Amino acid sequence: MFGIVIAFKDYQVSKGILASNWVGFKYFIEFFNGRYFARTMINTLLISFYDLLFGFPAPVIFALLLNEVKNTYFKKTIQTITYLPHFISMVVICGMIVDFFSSDGLVTKLIVSLGGKKMDYMGSAAHFRPIYIGTNIWASIGWSSIIYLAALSGIDQELYEAAVIDGAGRFKQLWHITLPGIAPTVITMLILRCGQLLSVGYEKIILLYNSGTYETADVISSYVYRMGLGSSRYSYSSAVGLFQSVVNLILLFAVNSLSKKFSETSLF
Amino acid sequence: MKSKCKKIITGALCVIMVLGMAGCGEKNETVQNEKKNSFTYWANMPAGIVSVYQSMGEIKMYQQMEKETGIHIEFIHPAAGQVSEQFTLMMASREFPDFIEYNWNSYAGGAEKALEDNVIIKLNDLFDSVAPNVKKMIESDENYEKLVKTDSGAYFCFPALNTGSYRIFGGPIIRKDWLDELGLSVPETIEDWETVLRAFKEKKGATAPFTADASLMSSSELTNAFNTAFNVGKGLYIRDGKVVFGPMENGYKEWLQLMNKWYAEGIIDNDYNTNSSSAIEAKVANGYTGAFFGYVGGSIGKYLTMMKQQDPKFDLVGVPYPVMNKGDKVNFAAIESDVLAGAALSITSACTDPETAAKWADNWYTEKGRMLSTFGVEGETYTMVDGKPVYTDTILKNPDGYSISEMLQQHCRATAASPGFNTEDEYLEQYYEYDRQKEAFKTWSGVTEDARKHLMPPITPTIEESEEFAALSADIDTYVSEMVFKFVCGTEPIENYDSFVEELKEIGIERYLEINQNAYERYLNR
Numbered sequence: 001m002f003g004i005v006i007a008f009k010d011y012q013v014s015k016g017i018l019a020s021n022w023v024g025f026k027y028f029i030e031f032f033n034g035r036y037f038a039r040t041m042i043n044t045l046l047i048s049f050y051d052l053l054f055g056f057p058a059p060v061i062f063a064l065l066l067n068e069v070k071n072t073y074f075k076k077t078i079q080t081i082t083y084l085p086h087f088i089s090m091v092v093i094c095g096m097i098v099d100f101f102s103s104d105g106l107v108t109k110l111i112v113s114l115g116g117k118k119m120d121y122m123g124s125a126a127h128f129r130p131i132y133i134g135t136n137i138w139a140s141i142g143w144s145s146i147i148y149l150a151a152l153s154g155i156d157q158e159l160y161e162a163a164v165i166d167g168a169g170r171f172k173q174l175w176h177i178t179l180p181g182i183a184p185t186v187i188t189m190l191i192l193r194c195g196q197l198l199s200v201g202y203e204k205i206i207l208l209y210n211s212g213t214y215e216t217a218d219v220i221s222s223y224v225y226r227m228g229l230g231s232s233r234y235s236y237s238s239a240v241g242l243f244q245s246v247v248n249l250i251l252l253f254a255v256n257s258l259s260k261k262f263s264e265t266s267l268f
Numbered sequence: 269m270k271s272k273c274k275k276i277i278t279g280a281l282c283v284i285m286v287l288g289m290a291g292c293g294e295k296n297e298t299v300q301n302e303k304k305n306s307f308t309y310w311a312n313m314p315a316g317i318v319s320v321y322q323s324m325g326e327i328k329m330y331q332q333m334e335k336e337t338g339i340h341i342e343f344i345h346p347a348a349g350q351v352s353e354q355f356t357l358m359m360a361s362r363e364f365p366d367f368i369e370y371n372w373n374s375y376a377g378g379a380e381k382a383l384e385d386n387v388i389i390k391l392n393d394l395f396d397s398v399a400p401n402v403k404k405m406i407e408s409d410e411n412y413e414k415l416v417k418t419d420s421g422a423y424f425c426f427p428a429l430n431t432g433s434y435r436i437f438g439g440p441i442i443r444k445d446w447l448d449e450l451g452l453s454v455p456e457t458i459e460d461w462e463t464v465l466r467a468f469k470e471k472k473g474a475t476a477p478f479t480a481d482a483s484l485m486s487s488s489e490l491t492n493a494f495n496t497a498f499n500v501g502k503g504l505y506i507r508d509g510k511v512v513f514g515p516m517e518n519g520y521k522e523w524l525q526l527m528n529k530w531y532a533e534g535i536i537d538n539d540y541n542t543n544s545s546s547a548i549e550a551k552v553a554n555g556y557t558g559a560f561f562g563y564v565g566g567s568i569g570k571y572l573t574m575m576k577q578q579d580p581k582f583d584l585v586g587v588p589y590p591v592m593n594k595g596d597k598v599n600f601a602a603i604e605s606d607v608l609a610g611a612a613l614s615i616t617s618a619c620t621d622p623e624t625a626a627k628w629a630d631n632w633y634t635e636k637g638r639m640l641s642t643f644g645v646e647g648e649t650y651t652m653v654d655g656k657p658v659y660t661d662t663i664l665k666n667p668d669g670y671s672i673s674e675m676l677q678q679h680c681r682a683t684a685a686s687p688g689f690n691t692e693d694e695y696l697e698q699y700y701e702y703d704r705q706k707e708a709f710k711t712w713s714g715v716t717e718d719a720r721k722h723l724m725p726p727i728t729p730t731i732e733e734s735e736e737f738a739a740l741s742a743d744i745d746t747y748v749s750e751m752v753f754k755f756v757c758g759t760e761p762i763e764n765y766d767s768f769v770e771e772l773k774e775i776g777i778e779r780y781l782e783i784n785q786n787a788y789e790r791y792l793n794r
Contacts, residue, residue: 014385232376
């Protein structure tokens with residue numbers, strides 16, 4: 001934590017953290033005025049937002065669907081298959097993605113046979129976000145659904161029996177028993193997720209992007225990575241990283257208090 | 269209460285340990301200052317031995333050197349693919365080994381800054397007192413001296429010197445068997461290339477007649493493919509004593525236009541920006557491509573060996589760099605500098621016995637060191653025939669099926685840059701087993717002199733300028749690589765080239781060139 005002070009200093013390796021000169025908000029101002037501020041900011045927010053919009057409900061829906069499956073053997077097989085990508089290293093996952101979406105790749109061939117265009121999808125800025133979000137869902141849907149399955153198994157079965165006696169159909173049961181039953185878990189996960197709105201992980205981005213897709217793919221964390229470890233601009237990249245954390249913290253508090261107000265579920 | 273007791277005991281034990289160690293330290297220190305016979309050495313491990321050895325200490329030449337000098341080297345290697353990141357982390361933590369072998373030009377602020385930051389030590393006095401061989405080698409050539417010194421005249425490393433007579437190892441390569449089958453001759457001009465690539469696409473069914481990776485258009489790489497015909501470099505280069513930036517020069521727009529046309533037509537690989545080296549390899553092996561930019565060893569040699577079984581007719585030939593009209597001069601090529609900056613061996617400030625360290629490193633600049641690092645151990649890996657070293661069959665025809673390159677890497681460091689002698693002619697002539705490789709050499713070497721004149725040497729900004737320089741170069745690199753790809757694939761119409769140049773000026777290209785120009789002049793005055 002103490003290292004954060006270098007964001008306000010002109011950090012020189014030879015002088016060390018303490019002896020380096022204070023520069024105040026110089027690096028923050030440089031970032032806000034820099035040519036890539038707007039772009040990395042918008043990309044981060046958009047990727048996060050889409051990830052939240054499509055990526056968050058996906059495991060919930062998946063868990064609900066699984067819950068309705070009565071054949072145990074089929075259910076277990078599906079679960080095993082969807083967990084698999086979680087255990088593969090990110091580097092391998094990204095290697096596969098690049099391969100599948102190249103102009104002779106597996107997915108591209110599928111797209112072409114469905115009447116799509118044959119092209120290198122990884123080199124196209126317009127396709128970066130859908131690919132990023134889509135593969136995120138593919139890689140995490142099984143693993144993320146575990147927590148909802150656990151919540152589902154905690155719902156009192158007598159409620160369903162009572163509902164059936166009252167004449168409730170499947171959808172009525174889902175709407176009035178299942179969903180309220182897992183709502184606290186869903187909201188807690190949502191709040192935690194919102195706290196990360198501004199921190200799109202850099203690993204997957206830097207493994208997938210290239211000069212053709214910087215426009216839609218370059219996010220704050222990948223920018224910090226390039227500046228800090230690529231160009232050795234320690235102070236500058238610390239400042240950018242600190243900015244990102246502060247905004248995340250504010251978002252977390254905001255969503256938490258909103259949730260407290262409207263749903264009575266909150267983290268603290 | 270219990271935890272308090274524990275804390276006190278732990279504290280007491282710590283004190284005892286520290287005292288004990290301090291006692292030992294004092295005793296040893298007097299010995300250490302006199303002589304140290306083991307050093308730590310941080311270096312990137314050559315890719316070829318990763319699967320065979322745990323560390324470079326297992327390479328035979330280091331074991332032989334240990335036998336002769338009695339000095340043990342303990343190697344430390346960063347994880348493969350994370351060299352620069354781990355180097356940066358090591359710099360930030362300030363825990364240094366005795367030796368670091370690295371490209372100091374990529375240290376923020378250059379070698380001069382590394383000296384000032386007290387990461388590495390100045391070697392001028394040590395060269396004079398205990399390392400006469402390296403000094404003699406450096407002073408034997410004006411170019412060596414300029415490339416090895418910093419602007420202020422400090423020696424900072426034991427350099428990897430290019431001592432052979434060849435400098436160009438890469439260029440355009442083409443499928444000779446396809447050319448013969450289609451009755452075409454080796455292409456020279458852009459017009460020839462267009463005919464050949466179109467024929468590959470139409471008659472041979474190549475989906476990517478000319479393939480490449482992102483380095484094809486990158487302003488920071490030496491892959492010069494078709495820009496040679498427009499007499500324009502891709503990034504910074506020297507023209508009439510001035511540092512200029514290719515993307516702002518005459519000819520660049522026309523080159524972009526051609527690349528755009530070929531991209532749209534599908535005769536250069538539409539995946540070029542995302543191709544990995546394995547993707548290129550697969551395209552060559554499967555006949556999806558008939559031409560590419562490559563190297564004598566890494567491409568021609570590798571593919572000829574790879575395809576021998578699969579397709580006996582498969583044949584590759586190195587062809588001249590493309591020109592616009594027959595007989596035009598070629599001013600750019602994948603030319604190597606006289607000093608290979610990537611393997612500069614420096615002694616760090618953490619080394620307690622720099623004198624012995626320098627003496628050890630100096631061994632690589634003697635005749636014995638030259639033989640050891642290029643040919644290995646006499647009797648084992650080479651024998652002298654008529655006064656010339658000849659590799660034994662252990663290397664050339666290994667019974668266990670290792671290739672020449674793999675065997676060499678297990679015994680010495682001839683195949684990649686290392687402190688001392690590099691790319692010796694006697695080694696190259698034996699290393700390249702195919703005639704096609706030797707031909708390619710001769711084909712490309714013709715342009716050495718002209719390309720050398722335009723090559724931007726590694727320069728260092730002054731310490732005051734270094735932060736500004738880093739910021740500018742990061743912004744410019746990102747912007748250029750992005751825009752160039754857009755121009756080539758057509759998402760940005762070529763008419764916008766002028767606004768691209770305007771935007772570069774906005775970012776500060778003029779200031780960037782000024783810093784470079786000043787640094788270049790300091791370089792010339794070294």
